[in-house]
Amino acid sequence: xxxxxxxxxxxxxxxxxxxxxxxxxxxxxxxxxxxxxxxxxxxxxxxxxxxxxxxxxxxxxxxxxxxxxxxxxxxxxxxxxxxxxxxxxxxxxxxxxxxxxxxxxxxxxxxxxxxxxxxxxxxxxxxxxxxxxxxxxxxxxxxxxxxxxxxxxxxxxxxxxxxxxxxxxxxxxxxxxxxxxxxxxx
Amino acid sequence: xxxxxxxxxxxxxxxxxxxxxxxxxxxxxxxxxxxxxxxxxxxxxxxxxxxxxxxxxxxxxxxxxxxxxxxxxxxxxxxxxxxxxxxxxxxxxxxxxxxxxxxxxxxxxxxxxxxxxxxxxxxxxxxxxxxxxxxxxxxxxxxxxxxxxxxxxxxxxxxxxxxxxxxxxxxxxxxxxxxxxxxxxx
Numbered sequence: 579x580x581x582x583x584x585x586x587x588x589x590x591x592x593x594x595x596x597x598x599x600x601x602x603x604x605x606x607x608x609x610x611x612x613x614x615x616x617x618x619x620x621x622x623x624x625x626x627x628x629x630x631x632x633x634x635x636x637x638x639x640x641x642x643x644x645x646x647x648x649x650x651x652x653x654x655x656x657x658x659x660x661x662x663x664x665x666x667x668x669x670x671x672x673x674x675x676x677x678x679x680x681x682x683x684x685x686x687x688x689x690x691x692x693x694x695x696x697x698x699x700x701x702x703x704x705x706x707x708x709x710x711x712x713x714x715x716x717x718x719x720x721x722x723x724x725x726x727x728x729x730x731x732x733x734x735x736x737x738x739x740x741x742x743x744x745x746x747x748x749x750x751x752x753x754x755x756x757x758x759x760x761x762x763x764x
Numbered sequence: 765x766x767x768x769x770x771x772x773x774x775x776x777x778x779x780x781x782x783x784x785x786x787x788x789x790x791x792x793x794x795x796x797x798x799x800x801x802x803x804x805x806x807x808x809x810x811x812x813x814x815x816x817x818x819x820x821x822x823x824x825x826x827x828x829x830x831x832x833x834x835x836x837x838x839x840x841x842x843x844x845x846x847x848x849x850x851x852x853x854x855x856x857x858x859x860x861x862x863x864x865x866x867x868x869x870x871x872x873x874x875x876x877x878x879x880x881x882x883x884x885x886x887x888x889x890x891x892x893x894x895x896x897x898x899x900x901x902x903x904x905x906x907x908x909x910x911x912x913x914x915x916x917x918x919x920x921x922x923x924x925x926x927x928x929x930x931x932x933x934x935x936x937x938x939x940x941x942x943x944x945x946x947x948x949x950x
Contacts, residue, residue, distance in 0.1 A: 592928075598805050599925035599933045600786010619784050622808035624820050624902055632818065632904070634810050665944045712898065716810055716906070718818070734933070739785035739925075741938070742778075744945050747785045747920065750936025752927070758851045759930050 580659065583700060583729035590629035590723040596655050596701050597631065598623050599749065601737035602664055604654045605635070606685070608693040609644040613685050615677040615696065616641040617668035619740045621653075629723035630708065637717050640672035645719060649707040650691040653721070654699035655728075658736035658748050690724040700735045701728035766845060769886060769915035776815035776909040782841050782887050783817065784809050785935065787923035788850055790840040791821070792871070794879040795830040799871050801863040801882065802827040803854035805926045807839075815909035816894065823903050826858035831905060835893040836877040839907070840885035841914075844922035844934050876910040886921045887914035 588595075597603075602619050616639050624630035631653065635642045645651045656664055663681045670677060678685045678694075685694035688704045695702040705721035712718035729735070739747040756764060774781075783789075788805050807819035817839065821828045831837045842850055849867045856863060864871045864880075871880035874890045881888040891907035898904035915921070925933040942950060 595927045595929075598786070599927055600784070620808050620810065622806050622818065622820065624806065624904065630902075632808065632820075632902075634808065634818075661939070661941075662944075665941055669944065669946050669949050709901075711901075715895075715897075716816075716818075718810065720902070734927075736936075739935070741781045741785055741920075743781075743940075743950050744942030745938055745940045747938050748936045749925070750922075750934045752931055752933050753847070754929075754931045755847075755851055756930030758848075758855065760855050763855050764929050 582697060584731065585727045586730050588726050588728055590726050591626045593629055593703055593723055593726050594623045594626070596728060597621065599737065600739050601655055601749070602740050604656050604664070604667060604696055604699060605641060605645070606652045606654060606693050606696055607641050607644040607648060607650070609648040613676070613678055613694055614641050614644055614672040615667050615683070616672065617664055624720065628708070631703070631705065631721045631723060632718055633721065634716065634718050642717065645707065646713065648692065650693045651705050651721070652688055652691065652693045652695050653703040653705060654696040655701040655735070655737065656699050658738050660698065661738055661746065664738055701726070768883065770917065771913045772916050773911070773913050776912050777812045779815060779889055779909055779912050780809045780812070782914060783807065785923065786925050787841055787935070788926050790842050790850065790853060790882055790885060791827060791831070792838045792840060792879050792882055793827050793830040793834060793836070795834045799862070799864055799880055800827050800830055800858040801853050801869070802858070803850055810906065817889070817891065817907045817909060818904055819907065820902065820904050828903065831893065832899065834878065836879045837891050837907070838874055838877065838879045838881050839889040839891060840882040841887040841921070841923065842885050844924050846884065847924055847932065850924055887912070
């Protein structure tokens with residue numbers, strides 16, 4: 579069993595560091611006394627401040643209704659050691675099972691929303707549904723990040739990126755060229 | 765100088781294989797006789813069929829107006845060997861220079877739009893602006909992919925994923941677990 583991450587808050591405008599590279603995320607939600615989790619790969623950063631995330635969730639997902647009704651969720655970033663859990667959650671339907679129990683995950687109370695954080699994930703972004711305008715046509719949620727925390731170590735987690743057909747890309751090495759950027763473009 | 769990729773068409777519903785992992789892309793556009801290119805990291809797949817992509821482009825970008833006015837663009841996937849070009853394009857303003865010439869890129873005619881394909885990129889997705897409803901509030905373009913092509917080799921290109929602050933993640937190894945998925949979930 580891996581040791582729990584030590585986490586620290588980060589400015590909500592900084593979440594692009596974890597989301598923009600495109601990892602699969604786990605979305606946790608809470609509605610009418612029940613928790614749920616889904617695996618999601620269709621998301622993008624939308625704005626730094628307010629800190630906005632856009633994500634498409636198929637309406638067939640049990641989580642779709644829970645997030646729509648409660649207006650809240652937590653976006654959790656899992657790491658590559660959790661790939662079995664990521665696949666398992668993506669292939670289990672939330673009305674039938676308690677996914678936290680089934681996959682041995684810890685539902686940790688969040689600070690700003692009723693949806694729980696997944697303790698075993700590297701980072702957790704607590705979100706409220708900020709704009710429902712794209713829900714009917716595109717199942718697209720515009721979320722505002724209210725609070726963000728991430729593990730303090732390792733600096734660059736190994737994340738999991740989905741390509742379809744059961745194939746995942748695992749994040750590789752990091753390279754830095756800040757000197758090649760204009761100051762406002764970093 | 766690297767050899768040009770040999771490319772083949774792929775079904776537009778399959779572009780998630782390249783976009784969902786979250787790479788930085790180069791967006792090429794054409795308006796009033798001029799071509800332009802921008803670097804973009806804020807995008808997501810929105811739908812398989814029609815094949816929809818959502819992307820946020822800051823209005824300060826010269827490309828924003830060109831895509832808005834022309835209603836077209838091409839999303840090109842560059843590979844890790846082009847990282848200098850990716851950074852250079854992201855730090856050059858399009859009203860002042862011809863980015864194709866400055867960065868030694870080839871503007872290849874597209875089949876369905878006037879925006880050119882970038883020949884040196886691994887994959888090219890020709891797009892038309894399908895919905896302007898999110899443009900005013902979020903600078904968010906909903907694009908429909910009309911035609912898609914990708915290199916036939918290598919199977920999994922090394923792509924570049926941005927984390928902010930001049931730091932990029934380079935895509936790593938691939939792992940496949942199709943047997944762990946329910947058929948409809950792949």
